[in-house]
Amino acid sequence: MIEIKNLHVKIAETDTMILNGVDLTVKAGEVAAIMGPNGSGKSTLSYVMAGKEDYEVTEGDILLNGQSILEMEPDERAAAGLFLAFQYPVEIPGVPTMNFLKAAMNSQRKARGENELTTPEFIKQVKEAAGRLGISMDMLKRSLNTGFSGGEKKRM
Numbered sequence: 198m199i200e201i202k203n204l205h206v207k208i209a210e211t212d213t214m215i216l217n218g219v220d221l222t223v224k225a226g227e228v229a230a231i232m233g234p235n236g237s238g239k240s241t242l243s244y245v246m247a248g249k250e251d252y253e254v255t256e257g258d259i260l261l262n263g264q265s266i267l268e269m270e271p272d273e274r275a276a277a278g279l280f281l282a283f284q285y286p287v288e289i290p291g292v293p294t295m296n297f298l299k300a301a302m303n304s305q306r307k308a309r310g311e312n313e314l315t316t317p318e319f320i321k322q323v324k325e326a327a328g329r330l331g332i333s334m335d336m337l338k339r340s341l342n343t344g345f346s347g348g349e350k351k352r353m
């Protein structure tokens with residue numbers, strides 16, 4: 198669950214206030230879509246949640262499962278489960294998709310104090326997730342995102 202409480206945010210360098218008291222609660226399993234005019238602060242909100250530099254929270258808080266994330270680094274937020282998806286996922290030729298997924302998954306597990314997965318366990322989980330997302334085994338055998346369509350990259 199994410200709770201945003203009375204969030205006030207300014208651009209650190211220029212003191213320009215961008216967000217002036219945002220409240221939002223998203224419960225586990227819910228999907229929230231934030232809509233608003235250009236320049237109303239949607240991207241700013243997602244950057245602040247992900248922990249991008251350049252912004253300063255002057256009032257309010259962001260809680261992930263009851264715990265404030267404001268003092269956490271972006272990688273710590275990611276390990277806790279909060280991450281900003283890439284608008285344009287990068288292609289990494291030469292890095293097999295499966296190696297990348299395994300490294301990412303095991304670093305998450307390590308951060309949670311869990312054991313690394315064995316290769317058979319890992320492959321089982323990848324196959325399940327790939328099946329749900331309509332990602333073929335052929336795609337998993339290629340280099341990370343290399344030559345994938347825009348939609349395929351997003352699903353990957």
Ligand SMILES: Nc1ncnc2c1ncn2[C@@H]1O[C@H](COP(=O)(O)OP(=O)(O)OP(=O)(O)O)[C@@H](O)[C@H]1O
Pocket residue numbers: 208211213215233234235236237238239240241242
């Ligand atoms: N570094 C900055 N310096 C000054 N103003 C900024 C800076 N970054 C963002 N802003 C301003 O903050 C406001 C909110 O921008 P933001 O990108 O969050 O809007 P948005 O809701 O995502 O808009 P869009 O629908 O166009 O994507 C805008 O007026 C923008 O110009």
Ligand SMILES: [Mg+2]
Pocket residue numbers: 239240241
């Ligand atoms: Mg935007």
